[in-house]
Amino acid sequence: MNKIGLLTLGILCHAIHYGAPIKLSVFQPPTTSLNTEFNFTASFEEPEEVARRFISSQTHNLGYYSTFASDTYDTQDLALHKVEEHQHATHVVFQQELDGIPVFGQQLKIHLREDQSVLLMNGHYVNLEEAEIFNLRTIEQEQALSIGRRAFNLEEGIEGQILETFIPFKESLVRGYKILFIVPGKGELVALVDGTKGNVIKTYNQVLDTPRHKTTKKPKQKVESLLKEFKNSQPPRAPASQTKPDRVNPGESKKPSGWIHSSSFKTEPEMKKVELKGLDKNGHLSGTACKLENKKEAKAHSEKGEFLFRPESTHYHEVMVYFHITEMRDYLKSIGVSLNTKPTTATVHYNDDDNSFYSPARKELFFGDGGVPDSADADIILHEFGHAIVDQLSGLEGGWGSQGSAMHEGYGDYVAASFFGSPDIGEWDSSAYSEDGFLRTLKNQKKFPEDLTHQGHEDGEIWGGVLWDLYKELDKEISDHLVYHSLRFLPQDANFRDGLVAILSADETLYKGKYRKVALKVFENRGITIEDTEEEEEVQQERFNDLYTE
DSSP states (O other), X not given: OEEEEEGGGTEEEEESSTTSOEEEEEEOOOGGGXXXXXXXXXXXXXXXXHHHHHHHHTTTTTTOOSHHHXXXXXXXXXXXXXXXXXXXXXXEEEEEEETTEEEEEEEEEEEEETTSOEEEEEEEEOOTTTSEEEOOOOXXXXXXXXXXHHHTTOOTTOOOEEEEEEEEXXXXXXXXXXXXXXXXXXEEEEEEEETTTOOEEEEEESSOOOXXXXXXXXXXXXXXXXXXXXXXXXXOOOOTTOSSSSOOOTTOOOOOEEEEOSSOTTTOOSOEEEEOTTBOSSSSSBBSSEEEEESSSSOOOOTTOEEOOXXXXXXXXXXXXXXHHHHHHHHHHHTTOOOOSSXXXXXXXXXXXXXXXXXXXXXXXXXXXSSSOGGGXXXXXXXXXXXXXXXXXXXXXXXXXXXXXXXXXXXXHHHHHHHHTOSEEOTTGGGGTOSSSSSEESSOOOOTTTTOXXXXXXXXXXXXXXXXXXXXXXXXXXXXXXXXXXXXXXXXXXXXXXXXXXXHHHHHHHHTTTTXXXXXXXXXXXXXXXXXXXXXXXXXXXXXTHHHHO
16 A cells, blocks of 8 residues: 655545545644645635635645646546535535546545635545546446345345446446345345446445344343333323423413433433424424334324323334434534434334344434334434434445444444433443443443454444543533534545544634644544554555455
8 A cells, every 4th residue: 555645734645556546635734833835725716616726736646646647637527516514614525427427435525614725635536547447338237236136145026226337446447336225124235236247346235233242132031021110110290289280371382292211211210201392283203303103003193292102102112212313403403513404214113123223325214123122212312313413414434444334333322422421322222131231331441453343333432432532521512513513524434533634623613723632632542643553554454445456
């Protein structure tokens, strides 16, 4: 692996060979401490124009080493994907294309400060002049779908979604297909198929895997005893002085309400009554933030807005999910993090698997009932919703590599831990298989890279752990601002270093770099630095871009 580094300027590029994908991270430190040709100053152009001009100034980092290639590059291979203005920063995202066809995994992001100066460029890029291009396509879509099914041992009738794409492979670009199969019980299976020879270049699952420690169960009798105790938990009692519950003044509307445990029966055995905000007027648990489905029976309905269900009811779980996702969305809005206006669809009692998941393809949440139902534990609810938050704000692909998967899991754990102020995740859910009292904990001593196992949930404890360290060091308000606002600064295939750079970028735009030293120290204590160590370089060499080199 060749490494080009000007770390005093915050520039780091990873390349394999000429014509192969280049991973870019060009991070410009605060303007007050930097005065070089790489400091791209502010302008009054549109964000897209600023971004394209900056990219044109970075041709050497893009792999254009000859003077002619550098002078003639015009960014025309970069199609504008989106422009987002958000909290003192603008994020311009480009998708690389060849002949109008997207190049798989090649996305460049340019992040601008409020004054339009460039703070960060990151992502992936292929030098199209150096890459060997196989543009002949002899495999038709139906043939490619059959090849994809065989790769996953699927029946021929399984439908797939197919997209034509150029696939980076070693030092070439191969015209082919990205095929997605949504298979209940297996996930969202992706195959990259060579359109010339019909070879399967790569397969992966967009839905992240089940934690290993969920495979060891407690005795069935003990689990049944726990569930019986849970289902017998009592609803909150009305005050003795209150003869008629929930009195309503004339002309005043009664607020919709429900019974929940928060975060769970194990952490708070007493049920409590809460307001259910943002409900539509259709009588179901459907509102501005969340829309509930129930796979076991007809979904909850109340014309009066009273969703007061005991734990033995399947509708109790609908209330748990609706309340906590709505509260989380409201909290994000309060700190300036805006999600899209479409409510998140969530299905409770999806199946009997001891697993819940977020679907990147459908943008929906699914909660399983194995062990103890996951939708009875708000840590699990918020963890899964955390995947939706990360996907929407960053586009981070958890299925591409071990560190990206770990970051997805770590962010999900942080969402729950920060919301409830506790580093222990899934106390109730873990009752079916763990003697530890929790599923995972962010209060751990794991470090990078020595504690890597290349399993998403386990390595996620490193990433979640360092975010929790930041929470303890800075307090909830500042830490949450940095963590949630940093998500837009991540590339699709982020690793831990990219996550640190994103935190520093958020600090630069929100706080003018006030917490830079603290963040660097916290992350260094976990082995994560802005510069690659020899150990990290070995990990990168082993894991970097395996999509293109197998």
